[in-house]
Amino acid sequence: MDEGGRVDVPSDGDLARRVSASGADAAEAEGELFRRLAPRVRLYGLRHLREPAAADDLVQEVLMLTLERLRARRVREPDRLASFVLGTCRLVVRNLRRGVQRREALLDRFADVFPSRTEPDLLLLDEGRLRACLEGLAPRERAVLVLTFFAEQPSSEIGARLSLSSENVRTVRRRAFVRLRDCVLGPAA
Secondary structure (H helix, E strand, C coil): CCCCCCCCCCCHHHHHHHHHHCCCCHHHHHHHHHHHHHHHHHHHHHHHHCCHHHHHHHHHHHHHHHHHHHHCCCCCCHHHHHHHHHHHHHHHHHHHHHHHHHHHHHHHHCCCCCCCCCCHHHHCCCHHHHHHHHHHCCHHHHHHHHHHHCCCCCHHHHHHHHCCCHHHHHHHHHHHHHHHHHHHHCCCC
16 A cells, blocks of 8 residues: 555556566466456457357467466566557467368368268267277377377377377377277278
8 A cells, every 4th residue: 555545556567577577476466467367358259259168268378378478588568468468369369260261171172081070970979889998998099099189289299298209109199099990980891
């Protein structure tokens, strides 16, 4: 509180510098920045992505990137943090849109190769059988598939996590996927 009885509210720049300093109150500063910036980022997401879940995902990704940059002292102008966050929002949304456009273009290009999403065989997947087949895989094979398809990690990160080379991860993944497919669908004729 100052002499007039007013509470001093630190600016975004002050909070950004406290996060960058990584001192004892860095966690408190991170929390305060999150509380201040999350509603703005979510509003941006709602306007540009038009889905509440996508806006919530945007909040997490943008603020995570922002805090990582602050911790690494890679934000040039902490006093212009709001502009940095807005720019990060634009980049993340643009990358999301590019990904959607790429997927749609690939689906259009290879529509005859990929089965339709409404084919009955795909809708009647036996979850119990899939679970049993996954449990039948070796632990390393199961870990590679889970990290690839559920955690969406690239081969290099999976390799680092499991002490394997990227090439070995791809080999394990290919073999595990064949074993899983054969177990779920039965061996190919």
